[in-house]
Amino acid sequence: MGGHTNTEEEISVTDPNKNGVKTLGIKLPPELHAQFALVAQLDGISLNDAALRAVELYVATKKEEPDFAQRAAAALAEIEKEAAARRGAIEGLFGxxxxxxxxxxKPATSRSRKAGTEG
Structure with missing residues (x-):
């Protein structure tokens, strides 16, 4: 696949939690794109639907990996650690x-207006 020119495809993936879509641009080598398009056509579905199915399969497969939950827990712990550090920084600034x-x-202008000192 090295040295091949890539083709960009825009795929819209529906986010069920937000009733909207997220757009994912992927680059495929021409041969893979042709195969992907042919498989989708033979299945009678759009490239978008085929990509959505592929992403769903990828996520389901990853969730079944033995160490995936452990890696997700480590990522969550890192997020919590970063949030605590940011919280500490804000508390250090303002109490x-x-x-x-x-x-x-609160914006400074709103406090000025209340005090009647806006000029």
Missing amino acids: TNPEQVAEAA
């Missing part, structure tokens, strides 16, 4: 009181 943080986040 640990949630009301203090909310007050500090």
Whole structure:
């Protein structure tokens, strides 16, 4: 597959949680694209539907891998660690009181208007 010119395809994948779509652009070598298009045509489905099925199969296959849940848990732990660090940075700037943080986040112009000092 090295050295082949790639063809870009735009695939829209429906996100059931948001009632919308996300667009995924993929690059395929011409031979694979031709085979993919032929298989989809023989199945009587669009390239979009074929790609959606392929993505669903990929996700289902990955979920069955023995170490996948462990890797997902590690990724979640990293997300939580980063969130805690960011929370700590914000609390360091504005204090640990949630009301203090909310007050500090208000635009300065709205406080000026309330005080009648806007010029």
